[in-house]
Amino acid sequence: MGIREWVEGRWKELDEEGRELMMVGCWAIWEARNRVVFEDTRVEVGAIVKRVWDVVGEMEGARLEGLEQEKGDDRKGAVAQQKGWRVPEEGWVKLNVDAGVKEGVGVVCRDAVGSVCWGLAIQRREVWDPRIAEAVAVLDGMEEAARMGHDRIVVEGDCLEVMEALKQRKSGRSSFVLVIDDILNICSLFTSVRWSHVSRINNGVAHALAHVLPVSVGRSVWNRCLPDVVSRLLEL
Template sequence: MSSFAESFRELLESMLDKFPFEVLCEMAVRAKLLWHRRNCLVFEDSFSSPARLSKKIQAEVALIRSEAEQRVVKQPKQDLSPQTWTPPPLGVLKANWDVVVDKTNSRVGLGVVIRDSKGLLGATLWACKATLPDPILGEAAAVLRATSLCADLGLTHIVLEGDSLGIVKAVQQTEEWSSVGLMVRDIKLLLSKFSS
């Protein structure tokens, strides 16, 4: 690109690459309020002093910064020690599931990975559901989806593995009367069709 931009778009694109987000945000606020000041003068015959404009710019930028800081959700520190995958016995497939819960948007994301004893990928599935943002409910939905995927694929020898001890215990109990009881009942019904 030459030293002079050929269009406003090129100028803007070069600025987006060069400046940090905070500077670009302040530039956008300045442009918006300058345009608003110009429109007030042209259409309403109302003049606003540069000092007043400067105060408005500072106030709006401060408001944007404080809103951005409030949106940052502090995540609890997790133990990110390396996890190792343990293969299933020969002739058996392992279905691993995991869930992420978005409480703000009442959504649950779930994933399932099926592998053989050599670690070769057999199938994968991911889904995003609008539901109550309950981690236990999300885990139950993931186990149910993993089990139904195995059944749909006609698999008979499977091992299910996930990180929710509460759901594993619920599936192992004789009766479940919690909020996920119906899902656990469906999981057990599907599991009864498998050989292992």
């Protein structure tokens, strides 16, 4: 029996949940294979399994949030979409970061009462691996936070691999790890830095900034406000 026949046979035996798990598993194995081939990185089987369950758990959380959003009108949906976002502690600000298509970056900074301190959107010509793009978004946000004079920051994003690499202070020689090194080095500009992973649906404001603005190559910063096209997502 060939691999194609085996896969087709197993696929027919699985329910919807099993098929989802199988697809994510195949994707995780392929991702691990690429890291071994292109980054000369050893990947443990346990890490692949953890990656699968993390992704499946995030997908399930996003589905549940989506069901909540569908129950109301557009305004209520915007509220439901952001209901998982939490304000930082007093004296801290939270940066929500995201990387979009064609290397767009979106960052929104909010304080302990949920008010917008500033927003950032960048569009570049470069094309990067998605992990690198997400890591660069973190770096862009932290550089802007340093320019704005913040000293205690929570950096929150929906790319689990970036957040785990930062928490573990990942080392290596790949392009991805070099950006992680740059991020860790810039931490010296702050009194305290924390990393937080969040589901994509609760990273909606940064996601909108990354995917909608700016429309051309360049950099835009908004102080104490955000563009109308994304400001409705701020309702909690």
